[in-house]
Each structure stands twice: as structure tokens, then as C-alpha cells.
Amino acid sequence: MPSSTQRPEPPYLQIVAEIRTRILTGDLRPGDRMPSIRQIAQRWGVAIATATKVMAALRDDGLVETKVGAGTVVSACTGQTQPVGLTTPLRLRRAGAPKQALNRKQVLRTAIAIADIEGLDAVSMRRLAAELGVGPMSLYRHVSSKDELVMQMTDEVFGEPELPAPGPEGWRAKLELISRRQWELCRRHLWLPRAVSFIRPLLVPNMMAHTEWTLRALDGLGLAMTTRIREALTLHALVLTAALSMANEVEAEQETGVTLDRWWLTQRQRADELLHSGRFPLLATVIGEEVSDVNGLFEYGLARHLDGFAALVEDEARTRP
């Protein structure tokens, strides 16, 4: 269907007008994919260059946004009122959702949401992609592997708590503060400790920020840098392993409640048998009660360690005042 060549208006403007109308009426909604340049050229029977001009005009109007290789989508803020029914949020996140430019932040947030609710194992590339309404392979544009995905999830999460600039008075209060912040984090994201045991800490900027904060908290105590680093790492370790216990606890509970795999059932039985076999008389008296108080475990480890560190600090102060 060739455009009418009678009018003084050049053909590409006609096409622009037509598409603009479709956008403004809501026929094409924000986030929807535009027809590609080649499709326009073919559909309207014009040259590719003409179609290119159409695109350029629409882009200049701010109606659409274009990314090389990825296609062109209708901009989010075209100013027109939300047209015909159906709130957008409901339609996001599902397989049939409108094609929307995928960004890393979104990927990470979705992955974290899945991990929070269903555990880290539930975060498969395919599952994540389905949740975002894209093909599994598309994810590899944003993360180079699943390991990196986990790393970035960790980074994202470690960015959550804000660390007060000067912090409270005294090194002990400061160390307790950051430890508790991290503990909180692990509570919220049960997959975190396990993830941390995979990744290289050096590649997670926000984790480094925590370490840096801790190092600063140890400033002015007259300690060697080596000592300070060791202190920071040890503290970190205490939090994470208590958190790991917590994660195991919770996971075990959930399993008991839901799946009841015969495998896990067997394992539980074996564990019980072992406990009451007489090989572990001391262990047998406590398991199941005190152990499950992971919060207490965390506080205990922290207190002991800080006491020991306090002794070191005093020592240092005495020998080199």
C-alpha cells in the first residue's frame, strides 16, 4: 500500500503521524516494541532510508527509545495518560509481559526476590529468565555466568544497609554495629552466607566497603594494619558462620514442613540414631534445643571475640602508650 504522493507532505512524515497516533491512542504502549526499520520499510513499501528517517523523527520527539541491536521501544514517559485498562505492574514479571528493555538492576532484584522466597537453588537461569519474560540466553548479556550472577546479587544486597559515616563512639560499639548490620542482612536473605562461601570477596565492592568501614573503625588504636585486617575478616567470619547455621536450621524446618522427601527423612532418622547411639553422650543432651538458638550463638561468638580483642587493645595501649 503506497502512500498517497499527491500531498506536499513527504511520505516519512505521514508514517510518523500514523505511528504517533497509534502510540497516543494506546495501541502501542510504553515498553512495547516498535516495528523495526526493515519492517516499516516493507510494510509501507518505502526505502530503508525513509524508514530510518521515521525512526529518527520519532526519537527526536522523545516518543521512542532506540538501542542498536536490541530494537526500538516506546518510551516510558510519553506524557499521555495511561490509556485503556490493565495496570502495568500486573502485567510485568510474567511470561507474556510487554517487551521491556532488560537492565541488570532488574535482573538482580528479581533473582534476589526468588532467592529470598524459594532459596538460592530455585534461582536457575531459565527460571529467572521466565520470570523476566525473556529467553534464558538473554541473561548472559548482563551477567557472564551464574557465579557472577550470585556475586552481583551479593553485592546488591550488601549495598542495602547504610553505614553511618562516623558511627557511634568507641571501637566496640562500632564493631558491634557493623556486625549486627551484617547479621540483619543474613536474616533477611537466608541464601547470603552460602553465597558468600562461593565467591571471591575481593570482587564484591559493597562487601569491600564493609571491610573498609571496619578498618576505619579500628583506626587510632595503635594496631598494625595486619592486625586490623585480620580483625575485620575474623569478625566477618563470625557473622557469616552463625548465619550459615541459621540458614541450615530454617531450611531443615521448611523441609520438614513441606516436602518430606524420603531421602531427607532417612537422613533425619540417621541423624537421630547417631545422636542416641551412645557415641555422643554430651551432644545428645543438647541438640535440638540450644543449637537452634542461632541468635544466641551469634551473640556469644561476637561477645567472646570482642572480649579477646579488647584484651589485645589494652595490651597494646599499655606497651606503647
Added chain:
Amino acid sequence: MPSSTQRPEPPYLQIVAEIRTRILTGDLRPGDRMPSIRQIAQRWGVAIATATKVMAALRDDGLVETKVGAGTVVSACTGQTQPVGLTTPLRLRRAGAPKQALNRKQVLRTAIAIADIEGLDAVSMRRLAAELGVGPMSLYRHVSSKDELVMQMTDEVFGEPELPAPGPEGWRAKLELISRRQWELCRRHLWLPRAVSFIRPLLVPNMMAHTEWTLRALDGLGLAMTTRIREALTLHALVLTAALSMANEVEAEQETGVTLDRWWLTQRQRADELLHSGRFPLLATVIGEEVSDVNGLFEYGLARHLDGFAALVEDEARTRP
């Protein structure tokens, strides 16, 4: 080759004698598979009933052990000395090895060997199976999943160090002893800390034995059981996280030396950039030197923690003497 029928001795006793000789001379070694009843019948040209009597006689002698469906193997404790040449270890482990009932121990040892040399990731079911000369599925007769394999590997390894029955004098010496034993273990098996972060500690008997030992070491200090458990777990945590750092260190080194994946190269660069970006002035001054002294890290964490614990013990002794 029919047996001489001249002698008054019934044929099945002759066969028994012959096989017994082969066992005693070491031609058939403990653990080796006996010929099956049918094989005996065919080879010696006798009826199956006769062969069955042979089996029964040998079984009664305690020379062999029989399991229905699984075949008959030479018993472990036949009392004879290790005979003729060729150390067994050399003949194990290869595809052409003599058909030997695959047992769990063997599977675990092979898996541990692979993990020690090439890392835990190299232990795939297929690889392990190939190493043992069996099909991948055969492994599932002995472990129900890869997770269980790792668990049992961990158990096996934790069984290595022997824990002295009374141990040295004083709680501190005892706690240091067991911590160092575990530290040694992690040094020998770099995959261990990562494996531990997966598994449920309660399902690993030999790990429980360590905990039990620690609990006993804390006997008589007047501490609540809760406290003792927490102490044991915390100590354990300190060892394992220091070991985890070590594993990461070593792994990073190996990667730099060998593969040099462009991915890891990129990651390294990014880490370096981050370090020197000015966001982490304190961290930047130390990374790469002190951090890599993981042994120092371990000793530091241990010392601090034990100091703190000592304070607690003293306190306890003062308030309730």
C-alpha cells in the same frame, strides 16, 4: 578338564581344596570376586548342585562371604600373609582393573583423591565413575546423590585425625589441639571448607565426634551446656572460615598460573581497579600482602577468641567457685 574320579574324595572337596589353595597363595586376594556358582560348574564340568556345595563349604570355612544377587567375595580376614608381588594400589583405579565389588570406601577415596588434586568441581559423577571403570549410574548404588557423596567425603576425611583420648592438660591446650587438627585437615584437603558450608553438620558422624571431643574438653569448667555448645561451634567456625580464605587464595594462584581464563583475568583487573579507585584507601594499603598469610589469620582469630573465652571462664569461676 574333568577332575580325576579315581580318588575316594568327592569331587566338590577337590574343588574346595583347589580354590582354598588359590586363596592361601594369594592368587585370590581378600575382596576379590570368586567365580560364580555357574562359572565353577562350567569350568570344572560339574553340576550346579556340586558347585553350590563347593560354595557352601568355603563359606563354612569362613574363607568367602556371599551375598545373594551380589556374588561371592574372598573374606577380608583370611589370616594369610600378603603374598606375591605387585602392590595392590597400582592395580586399582583403572578401567582394566580386576572386577572387584565396588564398595563405598573405594568410591570415597577416589573422589577425595580427585578433589585433593583438581578441586571439588572436578568431582563429577561421570568423571568419578570413569576413574573407577564403571558407568556413571553405578555410583548411585553407593551414594544417593552428589550432595551425599560430598557429605560422605567430608565424613571420611574428618575421620582421619585421631583425637587423643584424654588430651593434654587444661582446656586451652585441648581447644588449641583440636582446632589445629582441623586446620591441618583443611590444609590437606582444600575443598573441605567449601564442602562443609553445603552440608548439614548433623549428618556427618565424624564431624560430630569432633564436636563431642570439644564438649568433653570443656567439661568441669562450670559452664552451662548451652555455652559449651556455642563455644564448640564458634571454634569450628573460626577454623573453617580461615580455611575458606586459604582455599580461595590457593585457587586464585592456581588460576593465575594455569588457565588464565579471560573471564578471571577481567575479574582480577576489576578487583585491582576497585582497590585503587580511592574508595577503599585503607584496604588498598594491605591487600595482597597480609591477607595472603592465612595461617596468621587463623592464629589471630583463634588467639583472640580463646582470650575472650578465658575471660568468661575466669568470670564463671569467680562468681560460682
Added chain:
DNA sequence: TGGACAAATTGAACTAGTACACTCTTGGCG
């Protein structure tokens, strides 16, 4: 006007872990 090009995306295919069902071998029994 048309074709070359780089970036983004995607589909087919490969390896791993694993479930299920099947075969093969074994000792035992009538």
C-alpha cells in the same frame, strides 16, 4: 539506494546431575 557492520538477542547443542525402568548376574530352591 544498497550493502557492510557491530551490538543484542536467540536457537541448537553440549555437558552435568539425576530419576526411572530395564537387563543381567547371582545364589537359592523345588
Added chain:
DNA sequence: CGCCAAGAGTGTACTAGTTCAATTTGTCCA
């Protein structure tokens, strides 16, 4: 001798992570 039950090993198939080679897209140049 032949059948049986048990147990070891295997073949097929499905899901996950990942690679590689196309395919699509907007842009640029002759």
C-alpha cells in the same frame, strides 16, 4: 535343570548451565 528373588549395573530421558553460531536490529558509508 529351570525358575525365583535380590541386587548390581545400564540406557533413556529430563532439567540446568553454558557455548557457539546464526539472526535481527539500527547505523554508517560508498
